[in-house]
Amino acid sequence: QQQVRQSPQSLTVWEGETAILNCSYEDSTFDYFPWYHQFPGESPALLIAIRPVSNKKEDGRFTIFFNKREKKFSLHIADSQPGDSATYFCAASITGNTGKLIFGLGTTLQVQP
Amino acid sequence: GGIITQTPKFLIGQEGQKLTLKCQQNFNHDTMYWYRQDSGKGLRLIYYSITENDLQKGDLSEGYDASREKKSSFSLTVTSAQKNEMAVFLCASSINWAAEQFFGPGTRLTVL
Numbered sequence: 760q761q762q763v764r765q766s767p768q769s770l771t772v773w774e775g776e777t778a779i780l781n782c783s784y785e786d787s788t789f790d791y792f793p794w795y796h797q798f799p800g801e802s803p804a805l806l807i808a809i810r811p812v813s814n815k816k817e818d819g820r821f822t823i824f825f826n827k828r829e830k831k832f833s834l835h836i837a838d839s840q841p842g843d844s845a846t847y848f849c850a851a852s853i854t855g856n857t858g859k860l861i862f863g864l865g866t867t868l869q870v871q872p
Numbered sequence: 873g874g875i876i877t878q879t880p881k882f883l884i885g886q887e888g889q890k891l892t893l894k895c896q897q898n899f900n901h902d903t904m905y906w907y908r909q910d911s912g913k914g915l916r917l918i919y920y921s922i923t924e925n926d927l928q929k930g931d932l933s934e935g936y937d938a939s940r941e942k943k944s945s946f947s948l949t950v951t952s953a954q955k956n957e958m959a960v961f962l963c964a965s966s967i968n969w970a971a972e973q974f975f976g977p978g979t980r981l982t983v984l
Contacts, residue, residue, distance in 0.1 A: 802975035
């Protein structure tokens with residue numbers, strides 16, 4: 760069964776700390792793993808994504824670490840800022856499978872100043 | 873750039889009523905999606921369409937119909953509104969099946 764699990768459900772960090780959000784999946788054929796963020800009252804938007812050809816993807820303060828063997832991937836937000844406070848969704852899909860994304864339930868991140 | 877428009881922004885209906893939500897995109901994207909987001913929960917796929925006149929069921933298609941009238945528009949019909957399906961319905965599009973999905977602003981459904 761295709762499933763993406765996300766943890767923790769909520770996370771609070773202090774400004775400047777690194778926030779770590781985790782996801783795991785079951786289907787080993789998944790080959791595209793995006794993270795979306797959603798600010799209150801807004802729609803989700805793509806933040807960063809990775810394909811399993813690499814085990815790390817960086818974009819500024821945001822880094823995805825990918826572990827194919829353990830079927831896990833995580834989002835690290837370095838030097839967290841209050842403006843990063845949002846709900847973060849990980850997702851997974853199979854390229855060639857019409858782009859159908861399976862979303863996790865989300866992690867609500869609060870960055871305290 | 874482009875934009876996704878969803879109408880209406882708020883939809884109030886009676887239990888058992890048939891309700892239609894509309895989505896338009898001017899990205900010229902091939903693929904469009906309808907998701908349901910319940911409060912505090914993730915996004916669940918209702919229907920998607922790879923191209924004009926194509927329809928594919930998602931994980932939550934029961935109780936819904938969809939129509940891809942043309943490339944730029946994708947409609948979702950709630951066939952018989954129920955109180956337990958009050959949620960935000962999000963439309964999304966992507967250039968093809970392997971690409972980033974862009975989301976519309978959503979339609980918030982309330983069932984009385």
